[in-house]
Amino acid sequence: MGLTSQNFLLFLVVIAVALAALVLWLWPRAAKKGIPALLSRLGLLAVAQVGILSVLLVAANNEFGFYSTWNELLGRNSSKQELKGGKDGKRPPALVVKGQESVGLGPKEKAGQVDRIEIRGPVSGLGMDGFAYLPPQYFQKEHENDRFPVIVAITGQPGVSKNLITQIKVPQAASRAIVAKQIRPTIVLMVRPSVVADRDTNCTDVPGGPQAMTFFNQDLPIAVNDVYRADNSRGGWGAVGNSTGGYCALKAAMTNPARYGAAAGLSADLFARQDRDTGDLYAGNKQIRNESDLTWRLEHMAAPPVSLLLAASSKGEEKYYGPMLRFAGKAKAPTKVDKLVREEGGHNFQTWREEYPEVLRWLDKELTARR
Structure with missing residues (x-):
């Protein structure tokens, strides 16, 4: 025995x-x-x-x-030991394509394709469903070995990733811009900011809790590269989001400039709000709270080498317009901050839908300049 x-x-x-x-x-x-x-x-x-x-x-x-x-x-050697390799030494893919989403683009070789995807982060252990737009060149024979830049588009909170397709029409705008040669052929990943069901994590690594920022900074790149031909040049990815998603996009670039060289926040919060939907994000840690305030980061931390764009209306979005001006005023090289100012507009899908084409062109220009 x-x-x-x-x-x-x-x-x-x-x-x-x-x-x-x-x-x-x-x-x-x-x-x-x-x-x-x-x-x-x-x-x-x-x-x-x-x-x-x-x-x-x-x-x-x-x-x-x-x-x-x-x-x-009894103090004797218990057994012999032998090192045996695994079958292939690979982990399961962090991204799984669940099918295609029809968004009325036309043939994929001419307008691109939208995949339904599921992401399971190997670093944070968190995950979500989302969508990925692939440009027409991705499917063309002459570009079969090409790698493509990536833009991560993040919707607001509460929200679902599909709003970026049905309400803001992000893949439609990207497809038109690529076909018109206004931007380079680009992969656009469409996700939501929350990685935990029924909790707004505000893209924050919660002490002892969900590591939401880690998901965006580490897991997303791993997931995309598991399946798609992505360009991983230094600072070669972009991020854009509206409302809470805008905060996430800006924060990703400011905390991980080696990955995200440019980011845009549309009607974006500039700090991680705490309320009954978020719970305690900081565990009483003042330093974590401060570092979650993007304006505080510009004032007190080393300036990251990134390009940032903030969009807000001077009439109708005073809640975001004033903080946007203060944020831009704190920027110092090598951080660059541009502003997209609308005379009128609101915190709504129509405003963001109208801003996205301009923002995509801006992102492409800034990321191209970093190549």
Whole structure:
């Protein structure tokens, strides 16, 4: 029997019970005067103690794992060891294509294609469903070995990734711009900001909780590269988002400029709001709270080498227009901050839908300049 097997422990329990019964049966016979009787009683007690102690020691070993084999217990080499490689040494893909989404673009070789995707982050352990727009060149024979820049588009909170297709019409705008040669052929990933069901994580690595920023900074690139032919030049990716998604996009570039060289925030928050939907994002840590404030980062931390664009209306979006101006005023080289100012507009899909074509052209220009 193995040292840690349940059968061995059960065997010892049976033996201990049998020994206890034997002691009870023999005890009257040993209850006499004289040295032999005394030694007999001591022997019976020792036998009972050995039985009980054996059960306790084996049970403790099973619980805490001090020894796993008889050879280990006796101080001998327990076994030979041999290093064996896995079948292919690969982890499962972090991105799975679940099918295609019809958005009225036309043939994929002429207008591109939208994939439905599922992402499961190998670093953060978080995941979400989303969409990926692939440009027409991705499917053309003459470009079969090309790698394409990536723009991560992030919707607001609460929101679903599909809003970027049905309401803001991001893939439609990207397809038109690529066909018209206004921007380079580009992969556009469309996701939501929340990576946890029923919680607004504000793209924040919560102490002891969801590592939401890690998902965007590390897991998304891993996932895209698992499946798609992405260009991974330094600072070669872009990010854009509206509202909370805009905060996420700007924060991704400011915290990971080696990946995201340019980012745009449309009617974007510039700090991680805390409310009943977010819960405690900072665990009482003032430094984490400060670093989640993007204007504070510009004032107190080293300037990242990125291009940022903030969009807001001077009439109708005072809540975002004033902070946008203050943010831009704090920027210092090598951080570049541009502003897209609308005379009128609101915190709504129509405004963002009208801004996206201009923003895509801006992102392409800034990312091209970094090549």
